[in-house]
Amino acid sequence: MTWGEPAYEWVGDWTGKRASLSPDRTAIVDEGYGESYTYAALDRRANRTARLLEANGVVDGSRVALVTRNRIEMIDLFAACGKTGGVLAPLSYRLAPPELAELLELIDPQLLVIESPYVERLEHAIARASVEPTVLEIETDEPAGGWGIYDDELPADGSPVASCERSLGDPHLLLHTGGSTGTPKETTITHGSIHWNAFNTITAWGLRPDDIAPMVFPSFHTGGWNVLTLPILAMGGTLLIDREVDPGRVLEQVESEGATVLVAVPAVLRTMARHEDWASTDLSTLRFAKSGGGPCRDSIVQAWRERGVDLTQGYGLTEIGPNNFAMPDEFEPEKVASVGRPAPYVDARIVDEDGSPVEHGEIGELELSGPHAAAGYWGNETETAETFGEGWISTGDLARVDEDGYYHIEGRKKNMFVSGGENVFPPEVEDAVADHPAVEEVVVIGVPDETWGTVGKAVVEGDESLTIEELEAFLDGRIARFKIPAALAFVDEMPTSGPSKLDREAIAAEFGESA
Known part of the structure; x- marks a missing residue:
């Protein structure tokens, strides 16, 4: 290696770098078990998990598939993959065995980690798939038997592991799309995609080291990682995780933990605003809240704003971001119907059927570009070429730009x-x-x-x-x-x-x- 040539040892070492700067700061509060973890503790867990991955061959681009609810082990596996060069592929526990089987064949994991409630479903999926991963069970119910128990296999040594040189272009996550038509596609999320999205989120949304955020998206969705989890961890903030998304529990956590940032889908925000504890819950610590994953009704926005919470709408997708827009300082109240203006490192345009940019005010398809884009669809060159094109991501969403440069989403093109x-x-x-x-x-x-x-x-x-x-x-x-x-x-x-x-x-x- 010559002088000035980057080693990129920092690229995947999420917990090690932050632990060296903020060892005693609280990183994760696991509301399901009432446990909390400092960044130093989180890095020790990541080192133990990295040794587990190395023992099972999850290094240098090999995959580990994960089927679980939101729990500390998902963070451990993400951080450990960064250290070993492995790739984490969280899979939805809501999928049927045939769909899971197809994804397992596509991913071809060396290791499959399953939480107890989903063992039977994965047994059927594995029987259908022509893959033979090592299977470990995170034991939360009676163990199924026949498979290793995750905690029993986890090494005790939490000392630093040998650093792994990775490129920003190497994959770190495989996240599947919603799967509303056919089997979901696996999107290749690189280290660079993750870092640049975190940078966009931090700079556009104004995240701070003292931010505390409930994570109410599932870990198999881009929202579970890239909306707040990884930006918050990059800043050294505190993330609250829980097994299920219960609006009453989220309200309780906002008050008891002093949450400062909340991002959720409209259905969750609506249910929280209609909960019996809504009026009595102290929301004063929330600096802002955002809605994502679909259009947020005006009645929901107004309900939150009447409680003094600055609720605005975000926009993104698995293929790029998902944090692409932000509201500027001192925006006019009526602009809350929009998703705001592009974040600092996002290019956006609206095009007609021929791919030519349209005039301001005209409706066309929204296209996005930036260093936070995914690399494409894993093992699917045809779909990659159609969606990722020549530097622009085709979102499939119709949008317009108003006279002040705010972007308004008008719905799916196919709808x-x-x-x-x-x-x-x-x-x-x-x-x-x-x-x-x-x-x-x-x-x-x-x-x-x-x-x-x-x-x-x-x-x-x-x-x-x-x-x-x-x-x-x-x-x-x-x-x-x-x-x-x-x-x-x-x-x-x-x-x-x-x-x-x-x-x-x-x-x-x-x-x-x-x-």
């Missing part, structure tokens, strides 16, 4: 429909319908119509005494006539996919035949 020659964007209609006092949640889909080709149908969770005539009268003058739904249907509870995101495909499959 837009044409009614009588006019484009209808469901989020706009849903916002208007959601203002009706009888509506708790709504999804608008396009359905066939003999006269107009396609019309809207509002699928509502709420008071089933609401009639389509009452809804039409309520919307008259609020939105254009061609946007007003022509039909109405009800569900007891909206189906969800991924991290509590509304499952539009499931709704369209059940209600999309006709008006």
Whole structure:
């Protein structure tokens, strides 16, 4: 190695570097067990786990698959993979055995770590897959038997391990997409992607070393890692983790732990605002909250802002970010309907069907670019070429830029429909319908119509005494006539996919035949 040539020993050593700077600062509070870990303790755990990975061949690009709820071991495995050069692939415990089998074949892990509640599901998946990983069980229920127990196999030695030189272009995480159509794709998240997203988040959102944040996304989702977990750990802040996302427990944690930052999907924020402890919970420590994973209704934003919490909307996806936008200082209140302006190291543009940039105010597809982008889809060159293109990520989302440079998301490109020659964007209609006092949640889909080709149908969770005539009268003058739904249907509870995101495909499959 010549002078000036980087060794990149720092690239994967998340816990070692922070422990050398902030050894006694609290890194993780595991609310499930009531345990807390300093950065020094976290690094010792990572060193023990790195020795476990080395003993099982998870080095230099080899994979370890993980199926678990949010617990300290997921952080251990992430940090240990950074130290050994391994790649962590968290898998959703919500997937069916055939889907898990396909992902296991794609990932081809050396090691598979499973929390007890999901052992049976993974047994079926492994039986279907042509892979033979070493399997270890994180014991939380009665052990299944036949597999090693994770804690028993974990070495006791927490002393520093030999450093591993990694490039910013090497993979660190494989995160699968939502999987709303077919088996999810595995997205290759490099060390550089992770570091640059953390840098964007810290600089655009103003994260601080004294920030305390509940982590309410699952660990198999990009939200579980890149929204707050890794940016907070990079800053030396404190992360609160819990097994399940219970709105009442999150409220309790905000008050008891003095949380300063909260990011959650709209469904969680809505449920928290309707919880019986909402009015009595002290939210004064929260510097800000953000909604991500889908459009946030105005009623939810207002409920939080009435409690003195600065709630705004974020935007991102597994393939890039996911933290791409931020609200500027002293923004006008009405701009809260937008996702803000691009973060410091993000390029954004809106293009037409031919890929040419459109004028300000026009709606087109949002494309993003920056050093925080993923490297592509693992083992899928065709899909990589289609989505990642020539330096720009095609998001599949429609958006526009207003006269002040704020970006507004208008919905998924595939969800837009044409009614009588006019484009209808469901989020706009849903916002208007959601203002009706009888509506708790709504999804608008396009359905066939003999006269107009396609019309809207509002699928509502709420008071089933609401009639389509009452809804039409309520919307008259609020939105254009061609946007007003022509039909109405009800569900007891909206189906969800991924991290509590509304499952539009499931709704369209059940209600999309006709008006």
